[in-house]
Amino acid sequence: MARVVVDVMLKPEILDPQGQAVQRALPRLGFDGISDVRQGKRFELEVDGPVDEAALARIHDLAESFLANTVIEDFTVRVEEVAEAVK
Amino acid sequence: MTARIGVVTFPGSLDDRDSRRAIRLAGAEPVALWHKDKDLKQVDAVVLCGGFSYGDYLRVGAIARFSPVMDTIIDQAKAGLPVLGICNGFQILTEAHLLPGAMLGNDHLHFICRDQKLRVENADTAWTTDYTAGQEIHIPLKNMDGRYVADDYTLDELEAEGRVAFRYVDFNPNGSLRDIAGITNEAGNVVGLMPHPEHAVEPLIGTGRTDGLPFFTSILKKLVNA
DSSP states (O other): OEEEEEEEEEOTTSOOHHHHHHHHHTGGGTOOSOOOOOOOEEEEEEESSOOOHHHHHHHHHHIIIIIOOTTTEEEEEEEEOOOGGGO | OOOEEEEEEOTTBOSHHHHHHHHHHHTSEEEEEETTOOOOTTOSEEEEOOBOGGGGOSSTTTTGGGSHHHHHHHHHHHTTOOEEEETHHHHHHHHTTSSSSEEEOOTTOSOEEEEEEEEEOOOOSTTTTTSOTTOEEEEEEEESOOEEEOOHHHHHHHHHTTOEEEEEOSOOSSOOGGGEEEEEOTTSSEEEESSOGGGSSSTTSTTSSOTTHHHHHHHHHHHHHO
């Protein structure tokens, strides 16, 4: 089994009030020096079988049509190495 | 012979009964449609009502957009079937790309529920002919994700083509770009807006006015005269 991670973020020009709320809370919590926070989504897909080019292409289509709304969001697809020692 | 107007119920829909009631009060025949059915029961128009379809999981309207009933609605809307999306229905229409842009969380991060003043900017769509352009109306607004966004090119195009159908007046309740409360597609058969006309069809409830009723009488006239 392999894991593919899809990260979805609002496009830079889209206002992210949730990220702003997190950022504004930071000084109160004693975290200084963070000028901006943007909040996104991370999807972890456990893939049966090999993660070859065809599988990645299908996941790319899935991300583009469903996991992200490309009117407002950008996404990245990457294969995550699952460390054997952790298992 | 009157017009038959369908109202889709998704898991999480809230305003399907109110929408059917509004249709009936306007003089048309409401028809209940189910999200799992591809069959539209030969209705003449469809209302996608408010609520939280599929729990608003992933993004508002994102999962409803892929339901069996939407497959048929998307095909038929492209062929001219009148469709009105209210609140969650508007969100579904943007996710389905029947209307441009997208809906995001209110800029103040709170749920909002208020009587909202709107200006009808386009009185030529299938759902707005019983208004006059420039008319100001009060209808209830209640949502968490009402912030309309689109890129500048799309916004300019909507403005130039008169496709901003409704605009918030006096107060922008959610950070929608250019105070946009509702839009129409190019053909004028698909209209979406965040406020709820179906809650303003009787003097006894809602805003105490019937400012929402013309949505339903407009479409009835169009269908009966067709």
